Amino acid sequence: MANAFVAAFEILSFGAIIVLIVLGLGIIASMMGIFNFAQGEFVLLGAYITYLAYAKGMPIWAGMVAAPFVVGALGFALEALIIRRFYAAPIVAMLGTYALGLIIRESVRGLIGGFYLTVPEPIGGSIDIGAMHISAWRFTIIVITLLVMAGCYLLLSRTSFGLRMRATLENPSLARASGISTPLMYGATFAFGSALAGLAGALIVPVFSLYADLGLRFLIQGFVAVMVGGVGSFIGPVAGAGVIGTLSAALPWVMAPVVADVLVFVLAIVFIKFRPQGLIAGKGV
Amino acid sequence: MLKSMGAAKQAVHTGVGDGTDVSVAGAVSSGRSSGLKILPIVEAVVLVAALLAPLVLQDYLTVFATRVIILALFALSFDLVWGYAGIMSFGQALFFGSAGYGVALLARDLDITNIFLVLPAGTLIGLAFALLLGGFLLLGRHPSSVIFVSLGTLTGSYAADRLARGWYYLGGQNGIPSIAPMSLGTYEFTEGPAFYYLVLGILVLVYLLCRFLVRSQFGLALAGLRENEQRIAFFGYKAQHLKAIIFTIGGAVAGLAGSLYAFHEGFVWPNMVGVVVSTQVVLYVLFGGSGTLIGAVIGAVIVEGVSFWLSDNYRDIWPIILGVLLLVVILFRPLGLISFMLGERERVGSFGAKAKENP
Numbered sequence: 001m002a003n004a005f006v007a008a009f010e011i012l013s014f015g016a017i018i019v020l021i022v023l024g025l026g027i028i029a030s031m032m033g034i035f036n037f038a039q040g041e042f043v044l045l046g047a048y049i050t051y052l053a054y055a056k057g058m059p060i061w062a063g064m065v066a067a068p069f070v071v072g073a074l075g076f077a078l079e080a081l082i083i084r085r086f087y088a089a090p091i092v093a094m095l096g097t098y099a100l101g102l103i104i105r106e107s108v109r110g111l112i113g114g115f116y117l118t119v120p121e122p123i124g125g126s127i128d129i130g131a132m133h134i135s136a137w138r139f140t141i142i143v144i145t146l147l148v149m150a151g152c153y154l155l156l157s158r159t160s161f162g163l164r165m166r167a168t169l170e171n172p173s174l175a176r177a178s179g180i181s182t183p184l185m186y187g188a189t190f191a192f193g194s195a196l197a198g199l200a201g202a203l204i205v206p207v208f209s210l211y212a213d214l215g216l217r218f219l220i221q222g223f224v225a226v227m228v229g230g231v232g233s234f235i236g237p238v239a240g241a242g243v244i245g246t247l248s249a250a251l252p253w254v255m256a257p258v259v260a261d262v263l264v265f266v267l268a269i270v271f272i273k274f275r276p277q278g279l280i281a282g283k284g285v
Numbered sequence: 286m287l288k289s290m291g292a293a294k295q296a297v298h299t300g301v302g303d304g305t306d307v308s309v310a311g312a313v314s315s316g317r318s319s320g321l322k323i324l325p326i327v328e329a330v331v332l333v334a335a336l337l338a339p340l341v342l343q344d345y346l347t348v349f350a351t352r353v354i355i356l357a358l359f360a361l362s363f364d365l366v367w368g369y370a371g372i373m374s375f376g377q378a379l380f381f382g383s384a385g386y387g388v389a390l391l392a393r394d395l396d397i398t399n400i401f402l403v404l405p406a407g408t409l410i411g412l413a414f415a416l417l418l419g420g421f422l423l424l425g426r427h428p429s430s431v432i433f434v435s436l437g438t439l440t441g442s443y444a445a446d447r448l449a450r451g452w453y454y455l456g457g458q459n460g461i462p463s464i465a466p467m468s469l470g471t472y473e474f475t476e477g478p479a480f481y482y483l484v485l486g487i488l489v490l491v492y493l494l495c496r497f498l499v500r501s502q503f504g505l506a507l508a509g510l511r512e513n514e515q516r517i518a519f520f521g522y523k524a525q526h527l528k529a530i531i532f533t534i535g536g537a538v539a540g541l542a543g544s545l546y547a548f549h550e551g552f553v554w555p556n557m558v559g560v561v562v563s564t565q566v567v568l569y570v571l572f573g574g575s576g577t578l579i580g581a582v583i584g585a586v587i588v589e590g591v592s593f594w595l596s597d598n599y600r601d602i603w604p605i606i607l608g609v610l611l612l613v614v615i616l617f618r619p620l621g622l623i624s625f626m627l628g629e630r631e632r633v634g635s636f637g638a639k640a641k642e643n644p
Contacts, residue, residue, distance in 0.1 A: 096615050103608035220443045258451030265444040
C-alpha cells in the first residue's frame with residue numbers, strides 16, 4: 001500500500017514537471033504555430049539563473065522569482081529581433097530556433113563547464129503521512145504547477161489580454177483591423193511562453209541539478225506531448241503533457257526501463273499518425 | 286524569370302568575380318545557356334582538390350579527410366531528402382547509425398568483414414529502416430503535415446539513441462569498440478590513403494547517381510513537390526509515393542555512409558543514431574547550400590574543416606560560433622554558401638534527357 005502510494009506520488013510529480021515544461025512550449029506552438037527548439041534552453045537559462053542566485057549567496061527564492069522575468073524579457077527581445085522573421089515558414093522557424101538554442105546552450109556550457117551543479121531545495125525535508133515520506137519540494141512543484149495552470153487558463157479565458165491574444169491567433173487581419181497591435185501580441189505571447197520555461201527551469205533545478213543538456217532532455221518529450229495533446233488550444237498540450245508525463249513515469253514500474261522509454265515515443269507517434277488533431281481538437285482556450 | 290534575374294543581379298553585387306558574373310547574366314538573358322556554367326567548374330575543382338589531398342596532407346590529416354568524405358556522403362543523403370524533395374528529416378542519423386551498428390554486429394558476432402558483403406548490408410539496413418519509418422510517417426490516407434514528419438523523424442532518432450544506450454547487446458553507453466577492419470580477400474582496409482581513395486571513389490559514384498536522379502524526370506517531379514506539393518498532386522502525381530521513394534533512397538545512402546564510418550572509426554556509439562548527429566548533418570547542408578548536391582559536400586568539408594582547425598585553440602567557443610553562423614545563414618543566405626557562386630537558374634537547373642529549359 002505504502003509502496004503504491006509512493007509510486008503514485010512519483011508519477012504525479014513527474015507528470016507535473018512535464019506539464020510545467022510543456023505549458024510554455026504549448027502556448028507558443030498553439031498560439032503562434034512555431035515549434036520552438038530553443039524552449040529547452042529557456043528552461044536551462046531559468047535553472048542557471050537560480051543557480052547564479054544561489055552561488056552569489058542570495059536566497060534561492062529570489063533566483064526562482066527572477067528567472068521567469070529575465071527569461072521572459074530575453075524571449076521578448078529574441079522575438080522582436082529574430083523569431084519575427086520566421087512566421088511564414090514553420091520549418092525555417094525550427095532551424096532558426098535550433099540555432100538560437102545551440103548558441104544559448106553552448107554559452108551556458110562555457111560558463112558552467114561540463115559539471116553537474118547542485119542547487120539545494122528551498123523547502124527541504126519530507127512530508128510524513130503515516131509511515132510514508134514524500135519529498136516536500138516535489139509536493140511544492142505539484143502545487144505550483146496546478147496554480148500556474150489555473151493562472152494561465154484564467155489569463156487566456158477571462159482577461160482582455162487573453163481575448164486579444166486569442167483574437168490575434170484566430171484571425172490576425174481582423175484583429176489588426178479591430179485595433180489590436182498584432183506584432184506586440186506575438187511578442188507578448190512569445191515572452192509569456194519563454195517566461196513559463198524559465199519558471200519551469202528554476203523549479204526543477206533542485207531535482208535534476210544543473211547541466212548544459214538539461215533542457216535538451218525535456219525538449220523532445222515536450223514536442224511529443226504537444227503533438228499528442230493537439231496544437232491549437234491551451235488545454236490540448238497540457239492534456240498531452242499529462243498523458244506523456246504519466247506514461248513515462250509509470251511504465252518503468254511495470255517493464256524494463258529501456259523498453260518503457262522507447263515504447264512511450266512509439267505509442268505517441270502511432271497515436272499522432274492516426275489522430276493528427278490530437279487528444280483535444282479545436283482552437284481557443 | 287524575374288527571380289533568376291534578381292539572383293543574377295545579386296551575384297553581380299556580391300562580386301564573385303567579373304568573368305563569372307557576366308556568364309550568369311548572359312545565361313539569363315540569352316535563355317538557353319551557351320556560356321560558361323559554374324556548377325561543373327565547382328564540381329571539378331572540388332574533385333581535383335579531393336584527389337590531390339592525400340598527396341599534400343600529413344598522415345593524420347588524411348585520416349581526418351577520410352572521415353570528412355564519409356560525412357559528405359552522409360550530407361548528400363540528407364540533401365536528397367530536404368534539398369530536393371522538401372522533406373525535413375531531423376532523424377537522418379537513425380539510418381546512418383543503425384547501419385553502423387548493423388555492420389559492427391556483423392563483424393563482431395559473425396566475423397563478416399568482406400567489403401562486398403558489409404557495404405551492401407549497411408546500405409540495405411539504412412534502406413529498410415528508412416522504408417519502415419518513411420512509409421509509416423509519409424504514406425497513409427491523409428497526407429502528413431511537415432511538422433509531423435520532421436518531429437516524427439526527430440523522435441525516431443531520439444528513441445533509437447535511448448534504445449542503443451540502454452541495450453546491453455549493443456554495448457550500452459560505450460557502444461561497440463574495436464570493430465575488425467573491412468577486408469577484401471586478405472587485404473585489410475585500415476586508416477590511410479587506400480581507405481581515403483576507396484571512400485572518395487564511392488562518394489563520386491553515389492554523387493553521379495544522385496546527379497542523374499535529380500536531373501531526371503523524377504527529379505523534376507521532386508522539385509515540383511518541394512515548391513508546391515498540392516500542385517504536383519493535382520497534376521496526377523502520387524506525391525506521397527514520390528516522397529517515400531526519395532526518403533528511402535536517402536536512407537540507403539545514409540546507411541552506406543554509416544557502415545563506412547563504423548569501419549573507419551573502428552567503433553560505434555549511441556550518439557551515432559541520435560539527435561546530435563542528426564542535427565549535424567542538417568548544419569552541413571544548410572551551410573553549403575541545400576538543393577545542390579555539391580553544396581552538401583562543400584558544407585560538410587567546411588564545417589568539419591573549420592571545426593577541426595579551431596578545436597585546438599577555441600574548442601569551447603566553436604559551437605557558439607557555429608550557432609551564430611547558422612543563424613546568419615538561415616536569416617540572410619537561406620540557400621547557403623553555394624549561392625554566392627551560383628545563380629538561381631543554374632541552381633534549379635534543367636531536367637530530363639534533352640535538358641529542356643524549365644523557366
